[in-house]
Amino acid sequence: MTGRTLVVCEKPTAARRIAQALDEEGSPEGYREQGVPYFIARRRGVDLIVVSALGHLFTVAQRGGGWTYPVFDLKWVPAYEADRSAARTRVFIKVIERLSRGVEGYVSACDYDMEGSLIAYTILHYICGEESLRKARRMRYSTLTDRDLVRAWETMPPSLDFPLIEAGRARHEVDWLFGINLSRALTLSVKNATGYYKTLSIGRVQGPTLNFIKEREVEIRTFVPVPFWVIEAETEIDGKRYPLEYKRRRIETEREALEIEAACRGREGVITSIQSKRRSQAPPPPFSLGDLQREAYRQFRYSPRTTLRAAESLYLEALISYPRTSSQRLPPSINLVEVLRGLRRRRAYADLAERLLSKPRLRPRQGRKDDPAHPAIHPTGNLPGKLSKMQSRIYDLICRRFMAALGDPAVRRNVDAEVDVNGHLFHLKGSQVVEQGWRLFYAPYIREEEVVLPALREGQVLPVVSLDAARRYTKPPPHFNPSSLLKLMEDEGIGTKATRTDIIDTLFKRGYVEGNPVRITDLGFTIVETLGRYCPDILSVEMTRRLERDLEEIQTGETQADAVVREAVEALKPILAEFKTKERLIGVEINETLRAEKLRANVLGPCPVCKTGEIRLIRNKQTGKRFAGCSNYFNGSCDTSYPLPQRGRIQATGKSCRECGAPIIRVIRRGRRPWELCINFDCPLKRRGEKRAG
Amino acid sequence: MQDRCTLCGRRRKGGSKYCLYHQRAYENLKRAFERWRQALDISWVEFLKEVAGNPETGEWAREVAERLTERGLL
Numbered sequence: 001m002t003g004r005t006l007v008v009c010e011k012p013t014a015a016r017r018i019a020q021a022l023d024e025e026g027s028p029e030g031y032r033e034q035g036v037p038y039f040i041a042r043r044r045g046v047d048l049i050v051v052s053a054l055g056h057l058f059t060v061a062q063r064g065g066g067w068t069y070p071v072f073d074l075k076w077v078p079a080y081e082a083d084r085s086a087a088r089t090r091v092f093i094k095v096i097e098r099l100s101r102g103v104e105g106y107v108s109a110c111d112y113d114m115e116g117s118l119i120a121y122t123i124l125h126y127i128c129g130e131e132s133l134r135k136a137r138r139m140r141y142s143t144l145t146d147r148d149l150v151r152a153w154e155t156m157p158p159s160l161d162f163p164l165i166e167a168g169r170a171r172h173e174v175d176w177l178f179g180i181n182l183s184r185a186l187t188l189s190v191k192n193a194t195g196y197y198k199t200l201s202i203g204r205v206q207g208p209t210l211n212f213i214k215e216r217e218v219e220i221r222t223f224v225p226v227p228f229w230v231i232e233a234e235t236e237i238d239g240k241r242y243p244l245e246y247k248r249r250r251i252e253t254e255r256e257a258l259e260i261e262a263a264c265r266g267r268e269g270v271i272t273s274i275q276s277k278r279r280s281q282a283p284p285p286p287f288s289l290g291d292l293q294r295e296a297y298r299q300f301r302y303s304p305r306t307t308l309r310a311a312e313s314l315y316l317e318a319l320i321s322y323p324r325t326s327s328q329r330l331p332p333s334i335n336l337v338e339v340l341r342g343l344r345r346r347r348a349y350a351d352l353a354e355r356l357l358s359k360p361r362l363r364p365r366q367g368r369k370d371d372p373a374h375p376a377i378h379p380t381g382n383l384p385g386k387l388s389k390m391q392s393r394i395y396d397l398i399c400r401r402f403m404a405a406l407g408d409p410a411v412r413r414n415v416d417a418e419v420d421v422n423g424h425l426f427h428l429k430g431s432q433v434v435e436q437g438w439r440l441f442y443a444p445y446i447r448e449e450e451v452v453l454p455a456l457r458e459g460q461v462l463p464v465v466s467l468d469a470a471r472r473y474t475k476p477p478p479h480f481n482p483s484s485l486l487k488l489m490e491d492e493g494i495g496t497k498a499t500r501t502d503i504i505d506t507l508f509k510r511g512y513v514e515g516n517p518v519r520i521t522d523l524g525f526t527i528v529e530t531l532g533r534y535c536p537d538i539l540s541v542e543m544t545r546r547l548e549r550d551l552e553e554i555q556t557g558e559t560q561a562d563a564v565v566r567e568a569v570e571a572l573k574p575i576l577a578e579f580k581t582k583e584r585l586i587g588v589e590i591n592e593t594l595r596a597e598k599l600r601a602n603v604l605g606p607c608p609v610c611k612t613g614e615i616r617l618i619r620n621k622q623t624g625k626r627f628a629g630c631s632n633y634f635n636g637s638c639d640t641s642y643p644l645p646q647r648g649r650i651q652a653t654g655k656s657c658r659e660c661g662a663p664i665i666r667v668i669r670r671g672r673r674p675w676e677l678c679i680n681f682d683c684p685l686k687r688r689g690e691k692r693a694g
Numbered sequence: 695m696q697d698r699c700t701l702c703g704r705r706r707k708g709g710s711k712y713c714l715y716h717q718r719a720y721e722n723l724k725r726a727f728e729r730w731r732q733a734l735d736i737s738w739v740e741f742l743k744e745v746a747g748n749p750e751t752g753e754w755a756r757e758v759a760e761r762l763t764e765r766g767l768l
Contacts, residue, residue, distance in 0.1 A: 222718045224745055252733060254733060
């Protein structure tokens with residue numbers, strides 16, 4: 001490599017790290033042009049111009065005009081042309097274009113995955129020209145540590161990773177084709193049928209995911225509980241109570257439950273046998289992204305999006321490896337000893353790391369899932385500086401899980417004493433950890449309780465101090481939460497580790513689902529129901545799964561990207577044709593829900609004066625100004641009205657003022673913290689200067 | 695609105711007086727009743743009252759149970 005080389009990175013932070021690692025002095029020159037940072041590093045007599053993208057600088061757009069469907073003719077354009085919110089990409093493109101002049105070598109140094117490969121490819125292809133693609137090489141790294149980056153530089157393959165790029169290109173094009181056509185079809189169905197415009201969207205993965213949520217909701221709403229009985233009994237040994245478990249967890253009929261109760265109440269039990277077993281518990285494998293997101297939700301209730309964001313910031317700080325990985329494995333190429341030596345420098349991990357370092361051999365527990373691009377998430381051993389609370393928690397989780405994966409199996413001693421109570425068999429069970437093994441490293445995150453039994457012997461008589469046949473009911477399945485939804489998508493093979501979090505977010509943004517636990521809204525319900533009735537293929541998990549398989553096959557060279565895109569077009573054609581014929585019906589049905597939702601959204605609360613009307617948000621048709629008035633105004637029975645703030649979004653809170661009874665609203669304005677207020681301008685609380693009306 | 699569910703106004707399912715969802719809830723009620731009867735030796739009327747008052751009962755199943763009780767369609 002001679003002369004000047006352009007090194008394309010994905011984000012400014014990564015560009016700085018890469019430039020620092022590659023510069024022989026470790027201090028590259030930093031520049032900023034029109035707000036775009038870039039660096040010049042020197043390595044073996046070559047000037048490396050390290051530039052950064054801003055995520056995707058190019059995207060898929062419609063060729064030709066018209067806001068209609070079907071649309072199958074697409075092209076790649078600068079992101080700012082297709083999306084107004086991507087305006088800043090324009091200067092990045094301009095600066096990269098200028099810096100690439102006279103450059104002789106090109107390196108793709110974006111994150112090593114499909115998206116990263118595609119980001120660098122489109123920059124080289126559309127800014128630097130076709131020729132650059134032939135000269136370009138690819139850095140492959142899993143951490144942003146100097147060591148890993150220099151190794152990646154020294155061992156670069158001579159060309160770009162075209163199968164990965166092609167897979168990325170096809171994924172973007174297929175997702176665009178589905179997204180644009182189905183979303184336009186939905187939006188236009190309402191607009192053409194009723195004249196009302198509301199952006200509605202549905203996509204290749206969104207559809208089946210929303211359908212899963214709807215199916216679960218139907219299951220819950222149609223659920224009928226069935227009674228069963230459990231025998232709840234306790235014994236007492238040395239003044240301490242222990243539960244006695246009846247041999248059958250559930251008794252199906254009341255009669256039988258009462259018979260058991262009658263036979264055992266007031267009786268004594270006799271231990272007929274005691275079994276003690278040692279059970280080995282293997283360490284948990286290191287985290288894949290999905291595992292980390294689920295564990296962070298379980299431990300801290302962090303949403304998958306929050307966890308991903310925290311993990312990505314830790315990666316950019318070179319504290320952990322690349323987090324968007326499906327792998328649960330730590331390959332031999334990772335220097336485990338070096339990572340542990342790094343962790344040992346942190347007081348919280350010093351003893352733990354030392355324990356592992358003193359082992360004659362380090363063999364990590366490997367999980368089943370693998371990822372050809374990256375290992376499981378693991379710490380790099382670099383010492384963190386100041387971390388936010390969220391970053392600290394995620395970092396601790398990753399470090400402890402990494403060390404746990406290197407730990408020995410834990411051993412539990414389980415005791416099961418069979419107790420005969422008047423011919424009925426009960427179990428007195430105990431469980432105790434006898435060898436901590438890996439649990440020592442993961443202790444803060446383990447929530448199992450131990451039941452330590454006293455010494456028991458066969459023939460010992462035990463009093464039954466309480467015994468009841470308690471009626472219980474079967475329960476409906478739980479609503480999804482962001483974490484269980486993510487797991488379901490993983491299990492069903494829809495979306496990728498990089499896109500699943502975004503898809504769940506989109507469902508929230510569109511108003512199809514809300515809350516945590518995740519509940520489908522009326523709009524979401526109507527969308528799935530209507531599509532299910534008229535175009536069930538859009539919700540088909542089979543079609544999505546098949547496309548995912550095809551997209552993966554592009555990476556392995558078994559399928560061509562163009563063939564997969566063509567297949568997507570062929571799959572879409574009949575769906576859209578069918579949709580067109582039923583567009584009016586679909587539009588009318590969706591509009592009914594939209595209108596009902598709009599009406600509901602305008603209700604701010606009950607009227608405190610007439611007590612029968614609703615205070616609604618009303619807009620004056622002449623002035624355009626808004627105010628709140630009672631719904632009974634229209635029948636002449638109540639003329640209560642209140643002025644409203646004219647700026648910002650107004651939301652009902654469901655609360656009423658404790659002093660005057662008027663509804664309390666939430667006002668949301670961009671750049672400001674939302675505030676809640678009683679809408680009654682003359683509220684006595686306001687006169688007294690008290691803030692909290694609710 | 696003869697083609698609409700008597701409980702929610704959705705389109706009716708086939709010859710049923712309910713929509714797809716309330717019909718499913720109704721079928722679940724019938725299936726569950728068999729198990730309740732074996733478990734408690736309970737009548738259909740008592741069963742509907744129990745189910746309507748049970749916090750685990752789904753919203754649509756409760757609506758069907760209440761409607762059947764109200765109308766005496768027992």
